[in-house]
Amino acid sequence: MKTIALFGGSGQIGKLVLEKVLKEGYKVNALIRNPTKIDISDSNLNVIKGDVLNENDVLKTVESSDLVLSLFGHVKGSPEWLQTEGTDYIVEAMKKSDVDKIISLSGGGLPFPEKDKPKLADKMIRFIMKVAVPQILKDAILHAEVLRKSNLDWIIVRAPRLNNDKPKHNYRVGWVGVNASTKISRADVADFIVKQIESDEFKHQMPFVSE
Structure with missing residues (x-):
């Protein structure tokens, strides 16, 4: 079974993903700034205390893994270019x-011009983001550029407004x-992310997952 390098495993979606991959038998190297936020005990879970902005911590997390799940994002007080x-x-x-x-996980404000066909409401949401949280949007866009130029097999999962409803399992995957x-x-987003571990359907794409 594959070993996953997990970043952002203590976040709301990250915890759901962590629970699912362990249940499915994957091994996980999870880089966590504050390990007390992870209350899961599993022989397949290796919690590494550290920071995604520390080169050595990141290398330690990735080096014995088979793939990466990058689910970290901005919280209050995060550095400006955290994701990039x-x-x-x-x-x-x-x-x-x-x-x-x-x-990698990102928001619906991140554009994917190859397939997106934003309607008026979508354009308004992006405009509001540019005004309200311009730095987070810029960071998301630049992080996508890093992946585009990496020559790696990347997928960026995008989602709209998130809630804590029970999973429906019949969500849509579009643009x-x-x-x-x-x-x-969040549960359905987590489900979709875990399904991509064994799938290359959306390689080099940014699917938009919604109800």
Whole structure:
């Protein structure tokens, strides 16, 4: 069974993903700034105390893994370029460790012009993001550029407004403005992310998952 390098495993979606992959028998190297936030005990879980902005911590997490799940994101007080710089470190560690595949989580504001066909409402949401949280949006866009230029097998999973509803398991996988709605449960996003571990259907793409 594969070993996963997990970043962001103490976040709301990250915890759900961690529970699912352990249940399915994967081994996990999880880099966590504060290990007390992980209350899961499993022989297949290796918790590494550290920071995604520390080159050595990232390398330690990736080097004995088969693929990467990058689910970390901004919280209050995060550095401005957290996602971009963290992704840079992860990509470099993957190249040093001969790890090819990375699945990254981002928001619906991140554009994928190849397939998106944003409607008026979608354009308004992006405009609001540019005004309200411009740095987070810029960081998401630059992190995507890092992955595009990496020559790795990357997937960026995007989602709209998140809630804590029970999973529906019949969510849609489309693009912004194409077969998409404006919300989804964190549980369904986690389900989709885990399904991508063994799938290359969306390699080099940014699927948009919604109800």
